[in-house]
Amino acid sequence: MAVTWRATKQIALTGASLVAMLAAGPALAQTSGASAAGEATVDEIVVTGTSIRGVPPTGSNLIGVTREDIKAVGAATAPELLASVPQLNSFNTAPRAANAGAGSFAPGLRSLPASATLPLLNGHRLVAGGANETNPDFPFVPDLAIERVEIVADGASSIYGSDAIAGVVNFITRKRYSGVEMSARYGVAEDYESFSVSGLAGRDWAGEWGDGSILAAYQYSENGNVTGADRDYRIVDFRPFGGVDTRGTSCPSPNLVVGGVVHAAPTLTPNTTNYCDVGAPVDLVPASRLHSAFVTARQDVGERVTLWGDLLYSDRKDAVQAAIPGQTVTLTAANPFFRAPAGSAATAGTVFFRPDNLVGADHFDQTYHVKAGNSSAGADVLLPRDFNLSLYGTYDWSRHVAFQPMINPVALAQAAAGTSPSTALDPFGEGTAPTVVQAITDYSTSVTIKQRTKVAAAKIDGPLFDLPAGELKIAAGVEYRKETFQQRGFVGVTPVPENLGRDIKSVYGELFVPVVGDANSAPLIHRLSLSLSGRYDHYSDFGSTTNPKVGVNWDPVEGVTIRGTYGRSFRAPGLRDVGATVGAYYLDAVTAGVAARDPTRGSAQVNTVYLLGGNKDLQPEKAETYSLGVDWRPTFLPELRAGVTFYSIDFTDVIGTPPTAMVFTDPTFSSVVYRDPTAAQLSGLLAIAVPVNLPTPLPTVGNLLDLRRGNFGVRKTNGLDFDVNYRRATDFGAVFGGVAGNYILKYDTRLSPTAPVSNSLRLGVPRATVRTTLGATAGPVSVVGFVNYRDGVTNTYATPTGLSQYEAKSYTTVDLRLNWTLPDAGWTQGTELALQVNDVFDEEPPFFPATDGIGGGYNPIGRFVAVNLRKTF
Template sequence: MDLFKTRLLGSAAACSLAALLTVSPVANAQSETSDEAAADDVVTMETVVVTAATGTLIRGVAPTGTNTIQVDEAMIDEISPSSTNDLLSNVPQVSNAFNTIPTPGATIANPYNRPNLRNLGMSGGATTLVLLDGMRMVGSGVLQTSPDVSAISPTAIGNMEVVLDGGSSIYGSDAIGGVINFISKKEIDGIDLFVEKGFGDAYEATDAGIAGGTSWDSGSAYLLYNYSEHDDILGRDRDYVFQDHTPQGGQDYRSTSCTPGTVVAMDIPFALPTLTPGANFCDETDVLSIYPQETNHRVFGKLLQDLSPDLMFEITGYYSDRETVHQGQGPGVGTGVRGSGTITAANPYFQSILGETSQTVAFSYDDAFGPTLDSTTKLSAWMINPKLTYSFGETWQANTSLSYGQSTNVVRTNQVDAVAQAIALSGLVPGFALNPYDVTASDPGVVSAIGNFQVYGDNDQELLQFRTVADGTAFTFGQKEVKAAIGFEYLSESVDAKQGQGAPDALDLFGAASDRDVTSVFGELMLPLMDDPTYGTLDASISARYDSYSDVGDATNPKVGFTYKPIPDFALRGSWGTSFHAPSLADTGNAVDTRVQVFPISPFIAPGDSPLNYTRATVILAGGNPDLKPEEAETFSIGADWIPEDGPLEGLMVSATYFNVEFKDQIAIVPILEPGFFLIDAYTPFYTINPTLADVQALAAGQRIENAGSLESLFVGTSPYLLLDARRNNLGVVETDGVDFGISYTHDTSIGNFSAGFWGTYTLNRDIQATEGSPVIDGLEFGVSQLQYVADLGWSNDVASLNMRVNHSAGFDLTSTTDVNSYTTVDLSARYTIPGNNWRKDTVLTLNVDNLLDQDPPYVDDVDGYGNGSTLGQVVYIGLRQKF
């Protein structure tokens, strides 16, 4: 962070604090709180602080007109997640996580899981905003800048709020699909020890930790440490993972890069070692991780302290260090030990079969390196967030927060060196040549050099956020209080990334660094428009935010909402607003993966052009784009809630919400594989057939080049056939709508409390355009589940509880002739409390069974054989929690 930013931040903080302290104070003043906000009250001896709910700036009220999901501490304990991603997988609207085991990828393309509300897609950034106590978290990843939610221990979370609506008028960028806010526990009293062991088929997991906290007359503090680890699961450990689908009428996805391998001579395959006609096949998923090994250390702490009757200080911080190890790179990508290429008679190991002088060979290095080469991801992050809360006037309160964090992200993918392999296949003497028929018969130095190769990426990220918000009663209107809030925010973020490949101790790396500043002002007005005994109550809210970016311009986003209650038990609500997502620093022009790729052939040829163009080069500009602009959306929702307050239906809650999202300028890459690509006028700006040197230089000058010495060298002899702009561009349009629904009922009896619930989401329409002007595609026609829901049934009393949850994802058509079945899993949880005594507090015994019926995910004819969900299989978790 440069000196200017440091001084600016310090000045802003000092000025804000000074302004607050010069206002005439009124001790212990606060506004009336709602039920929704009560869970976030902070109570100490002198000061009562009420925090605003997610989606609004105003304390004591729920966000007007907005559908919000609350997951409280009791439900979190019931789910007993080992990570925050596991917690999110229980929310149907988190489309990429629900009813799955969130699994990070093995490469820099996807090294960790990012929640995605409404399935609106992600680039380097995200269209779902993730917050911790209302503040942003530092980003993670190499080609990403979204936070890694697994950095937060579930043990530290007291509540999770999911706002299923646009939120840019309150929070700024990213809040298109919605907002996920993890609200940390306010205090922990005493010492809390916990351990949980999980057991499944070829799988074990451990989650353990210790938390300690205390409180005093004017404050409280706690610190917790959480350690978790789990085994990996290979494809051979689960019978639904396989690649030969011919018995099911599907394709055979097995590889021919096996031991022994396959030789193709004169277009005829021969199986090694006997060279009989045919090919050897191997199922690579047998040795690949479908769920990686992982170890995670997490620390979380909080301190609350009254400084005066009107001023409270709070500081929160966390640290996370996570390592993930994959065997191989995943189904369809490979084991890392695949071998293939061309061998000629010049190689001393060459064995002619039909008198040919060259062959194509497919083989494996598993006898030399093992069945796979591993891929390792290390993500570490820390943040600290000091906050001052000051009460003044009769109803006003100001919150000033400063959040600063850093992350270090390293991804190492080990694999064979294709260049060294090609050189060795063309070797002229045994000491420098590779024997593809039997790799172990080659010179050990040759084989070792081929395996001493790694694809590498790292990124150091930094985030600083200063935010101050004041809210209270602005004036009275018809004897009702009109509440207002106004705020200012400064955000600074930076990335410093490197990417490359080579021998692990001599990597050839390319670096790129970029940063941005954002200055924002925002406000909200809550209007009580009607309060009539006959006609009910009508409240409205208006909010707006202005963001000024140092690199991508300005953005203004308004939002309006209303809640109408004709009777106290029933509410109609609605909202409309605009939202945006500023291009990630990983997607802009200085992105680390920006480069020119040169391919010696042109597999994509326009209709009517000669097939001989196949032998000419294709030049692709890939990576970031300095001309990216923000993704934008218009969101609308309307819904109703019925919550009887008394009578025989007391304890019932029924809710339904219609939502509509129009999302445009989606950051994506032109779909070169789309049928009829060259016939669609909307794609014309992104390619040039028979480009000149000037054309190539205009698009790609100054960028690093792969597979060519210079741009000029491409025009020596034959010139390229195709110049393609495959950078990340503002292209896509998505229009989607649907219904969120929920019904629950709780009832107290003499033998305990019984509860039941059913909630989920149903997508009505999803229209997609790859770019404006291209054909509109029905995004629900193939490959998308329209319905996801959770149903639960529970019982509890003072010492025990039992709960069953059913998670369901509806089936869908994969093609016009094939479909994928629905997927339903059942989870069971139980708790028993042994009351405490003189030397200990309560002892809690826990039992959780995930996928109680051991249901496999549905068969899909693709590279790993399953889809529409994922599972570890049946896993039994036994836990103990002891408090002192």
């Protein structure tokens, strides 16, 4: 996508300045960060992972990202921010074309599927935003509106219901601010640039009815794309490394096969072949642009009632350069563009080519445009005896328009059989008539998807009575949720309407019991508290489920907390997991050798048909989780904070789409591969699918892949989360440092509860992800550095004689950020400048002799240098 920098910057700056209008009128005293009025005390807020005010999530590991952390990272968007959290799958990566192509962003926790992690906005679930997902989408909140992000890396279905198997990621917005704040960032990398501008304004007031506030924020951001050709570390011919050549032979310059002999155009010399890098023009990072706006308002009505409302709107568009699939046609001498090799009397041949000459480019331009709105409103009522009643409702919507150009297989076959220059296909040059070109290329998947989520809920919480150790507190609530999914559009000329919906009725409760406190402590039992929670959900399409959780905190001495949890969680299949249109796709043998290579067939790759889409036979996912951790806050060194958590997750009936690169080698997916399928197997699966690019007649199919969503057995994983932080004041300012990360001890998969165990640890799953921080402040200047480590992975790759294993090395990058607060006088008052350098040493990704020569997660942007300006008024 061509990024129009000048025009979009002008629009963005205008939008940001409009936000500042809220500050017009009488001048108000400005505070740094949240206003003093907006600083909530612990007994006024509900922390992520619990429904009770003033109580932390007992027993659970709470990972926090504060506003200071957000500034230190220099993140402009939610994906950039979450890439700094080592417990998330997106750690130390950039949004890839595969994510953006789906129109959504959803990283998971602890190398589990993204669907097992529930995103929240101020404690409320969100609507889905992608074409291929009905899981809640992560919110694109303006960066200046984010107060903090809280991550509960623990099963939380007893509080939040479905989807919270691995944990929740809660984006908590700023509630009050008096004044105006502006921020702009411009950054560049090799063959890449990005720009972001944000504005925030707010006002507080005191009136006859009570105190009130309003806050509004807006952000515009955009970035260019990075293609495969932009990165010289990409490799597609692995023969020098003991692998195979994965270059394509369906190329812009065709190959003609006559009598089993390959002739490369344009000379058509026997036993010559044209090769091409099919991934060179394809995006590694797509071009994107984002508009995001957030408004929140609060008004006290007397001393006991507070009315509130939040509104988030986002409009994001991804433009993805995608591969043009190679095509195979049979030409005869009746086609005026047929060319026989010199000296040959051939009257027919098979042509393998990539139709760049028809498309007019070396790639398809796909677009994914998502608009989403998240609205919530409610009332908090202070009842007698310090109980609080919360009544609220949410209405969330998303509209996703996806456009994917394709080649019309019927028109292509007709043109190949054409007998005149006005009707025939010319795969060797520019001779195809414009009307024929239009018939072949005016073909696409074009769908519009609308999703809605409506919630009505009520919750009451407060202290029941006093115990010697403190107040016994309770929370109870009811919730009604309605989800709908509507699709309209076409795959080629075939309409693909879908109308899906469900209702969920829920009731939940939670009890916090302080057993031992200051008043009744004993040796080795300084404090002891217990939490019990449970939730009952009834789905209109999947029946009922009950999920409990128990949490314990034990402080044997001051400064040491030993904690643990046990719980059950579940996830109902998303609406589109069950009801998505099933498409049937065709790859000829040459293209399959690149896109869906079967290593067991060596060089003799075969025509392949694969199915993608929903599956009406899906069952809900379930999980049992437990954790045990220790937090240390030594009284003799109060600046030190340290914690470690052991976790175990037994995840069954896992829903997913089998990855094409693994279905042939991982026994977990053996049931989806049909080698040399029978006529009954082929017709049975094609009967439930919409043909997307199937040629007519269908050639002999060697591999049939059922890549629809399915319940793929069991995943058992356990490991350690750890976090150590230290900050010390000095004569010149302060020094600080920390280490946080995730270390996986076990990651086993099974196709079914009785199937053999497959050890997937390091088989595409990194054992360790670690982020180290070291920084210092000196007056108006601060500097902080980050070292990001992602362990290497092992995987199988194809060799001329079969399969082999290769261990990719680890991936380590270094980030730096320098911040300078300008003198607090005149025009520089309230101004900060920052220089940000990500991947200082421009680290190349670890090598692997397959898949572009890259092993494991990485960031294809490389060294990224940005300048940030922030100002408050």
